[in-house]
Amino acid sequence: MSGRRTTLTIADVSVGDELPPLVIDMTATVVVAGAIATRDFMPVHHDRSYANAQGSPEIFMNILSDTAYCSRFVTDWAGPEAMVRKLAIRLGAPAFAGSVLTYTGSVTATAVVDGEGIVEVALQANNDLGEHVSGTVVIGLPIG
Amino acid sequence: MSASSFVSDMTFQDRLDVLVGTDMRSGGPTVAPDPVNQPMIRHWAAAFEDDNPVYTDVEFAAASRFGGIVAPPLMLQTWTMGTPMITGIRERGGAPQPSNDRGPLTVFDEAGFIGTLASNSEFEINRYLRIGEVVSAATVIESISPEKTTRIGRGHFVTWITTYSVEDGEVVGTQRFRILKFIPGSAA
Numbered sequence: 013m014s015g016r017r018t019t020l021t022i023a024d025v026s027v028g029d030e031l032p033p034l035v036i037d038m039t040a041t042v043v044v045a046g047a048i049a050t051r052d053f054m055p056v057h058h059d060r061s062y063a064n065a066q067g068s069p070e071i072f073m074n075i076l077s078d079t080a081y082c083s084r085f086v087t088d089w090a091g092p093e094a095m096v097r098k099l100a101i102r103l104g105a106p107a108f109a110g111s112v113l114t115y116t117g118s119v120t121a122t123a124v125v126d127g128e129g130i131v132e133v134a135l136q137a138n139n140d141l142g143e144h145v146s147g148t149v150v151i152g153l154p155i156g
Numbered sequence: 157m158s159a160s161s162f163v164s165d166m167t168f169q170d171r172l173d174v175l176v177g178t179d180m181r182s183g184g185p186t187v188a189p190d191p192v193n194q195p196m197i198r199h200w201a202a203a204f205e206d207d208n209p210v211y212t213d214v215e216f217a218a219a220s221r222f223g224g225i226v227a228p229p230l231m232l233q234t235w236t237m238g239t240p241m242i243t244g245i246r247e248r249g250g251a252p253q254p255s256n257d258r259g260p261l262t263v264f265d266e267a268g269f270i271g272t273l274a275s276n277s278e279f280e281i282n283r284y285l286r287i288g289e290v291v292s293a294a295t296v297i298e299s300i301s302p303e304k305t306t307r308i309g310r311g312h313f314v315t316w317i318t319t320y321s322v323e324d325g326e327v328v329g330t331q332r333f334r335i336l337k338f339i340p341g342s343a344a
Contacts, residue, residue, distance in 0.1 A: 017209060017216065045203040049199050049200045049203035050203075050233070051237035052237065053242070053252060054249075054250030054272075055245065055246050055249070055250055056250070059246065062246055067343075074274070075277050077203075079277055080204045080230050080231075082230075083228065084204055084206040088206075088208075092208045092210045093220050093221045095221070095229075095281075095284070096279075096281055097280070098280050099230065099278070100277075103274065103275050
């Protein structure tokens with residue numbers, strides 16, 4: 013948790029800036045908490061025997077949790093008044109319970125549009141199986 | 157629409173192509189069972205350990221650009237998720253409710269493509285939701301791929317577009333979502 017209560021302005025951000033990494037210890041509790049908080053009751057996200065029958069060694073994170081963590085990763089860095097305008101992710105290797113997921117990312121574009129600072133971040137999260145998720149998030153920041 | 161009654165001489169791919177442009181739900185948009193509310197936001201923020209104060213701190217949120225508590229933008233899809241009937245959910249493969257009308261994707265299940273795996277999610281957020289707003293989701297199938305061989309088996313990628321609106325019709329966001337419908341155990 014960042015506890016951040018101030019927000020970056022567009023003047024604080026440059027292309028190539030790296031975001032502080034976010035490390036998630038993907039316990040079964042974390043997987044289940046995310047699935048239920050997003051109201052996704054698919055058994056592969058909470059029932060290991062069901063996941064096994066589907067050919068998975070463990071329960072795994074649902075995509076609504078993926079979008080949640082990608083959003084948090086960016087706003088933890090940018091601050092509470094950064095507005096998420098676009099988020100696009102593609103899933104790769106699963107995030108199984110018992111793995112550790114590390115989010116990294118950097119700024120790929122900045123602009124000022126209609127009085128708002130626009131920042132694009134390219135991100136990815138990897139675990140022991142390789143790249144779990146990659147994508148981009150576009151946020152709006154104050155001009156400062 | 158029942159695809160099976162008039163398409164006996166169509167190929168499986170023909171039957172899939174017919175689905176493009178179809179509403180995912182014959183009964184119209186899905187309306188959230190509850191308005192945007194603080195308890196569900198607090199539950200979500202705790203699950204993801206997202207301590208952004210505009211989601212839960214009334215005083216901070218009031219003084220922010222948002223002027224009050226807002227829902228996490230990536231909760232947009234959560235508000236219209238079906239309220240589950242827990243009994244039997246395993247047997248239904250996670251379908252929240254038993255139903256005779258399982259929608260256009262039934263054609264996949266009947267052909268053995270019973271597995272479902274999400275692969276892409278893309279949101280455009282027009283504005284954040286406020287406490288008390290009621291979200292509706294209207295979803296249309298955008299495309300269905302030819303059969304692909306993937307790491308987890310043979311399947312088809314299905315892409316749909318969901319438009320999220322509030323009571324007066326204002327569109328608050330859109331989402332493109334892609335899943336793989338696959339045959340479990342068919343991996344090479």
